[in-house]
Amino acid sequence: MAFNFGPSIKTFNQIASDFIAGMGKPCELYYPPIEISCPNCTNGYIYLQGGPVPFTNNSPCPYCGGTNKIVTPETHETIYMMVYYNPKDFIKYQEFDAGIADGMVQTRGLISDASKVERISYAIIHNNVDGINQMRYVREGEMVPCGASLSQEFLQMWKRTG
Numbered sequence: 001m002a003f004n005f006g007p008s009i010k011t012f013n014q015i016a017s018d019f020i021a022g023m024g025k026p027c028e029l030y031y032p033p034i035e036i037s038c039p040n041c042t043n044g045y046i047y048l049q050g051g052p053v054p055f056t057n058n059s060p061c062p063y064c065g066g067t068n069k070i071v072t073p074e075t076h077e078t079i080y081m082m083v084y085y086n087p088k089d090f091i092k093y094q095e096f097d098a099g100i101a102d103g104m105v106q107t108r109g110l111i112s113d114a115s116k117v118e119r120i121s122y123a124i125i126h127n128n129v130d131g132i133n134q135m136r137y138v139r140e141g142e143m144v145p146c147g148a149s150l151s152q153e154f155l156q157m158w159k160r161t162g
């Protein structure tokens, strides 16, 4: 008789994501502003053929105001992660045997959110005292997979910046 682990692992993964969705804390991820070259000019003053807003060369490009840059402001979104505030609750892994600084927290999130966390400039994580105060954190070190199914969850250490 052959064992088929597929369905069991799927069930476990579903439990893991239900757990994080139910017990996790909202964490707001902030993505840095994105700056691209203006699609309407070559240097702020020369029209780029095919650009959306034609203008007379040697005057400021109306699309970017003559800067040749288009900046998309900072954006943010909320995901749910388990947050461990007390170092004795941290799930240990090799990279952090060396030492944990004051005020660091550890989060445990779903791997489906990992690519989001990788792109942030900082995150707002609620504190554990009144749940109202918000503190700003940056990632400390790389994320590592965790959980019984390593493809399903990740750990990340964070240090406070404000």
Ligand SMILES: [Zn+2]
Pocket: 038, 039, 040, 041, 042, 044, 061, 062, 063, 064, 065, 066, 067, 068, 069
């Ligand atoms: Zn322009």
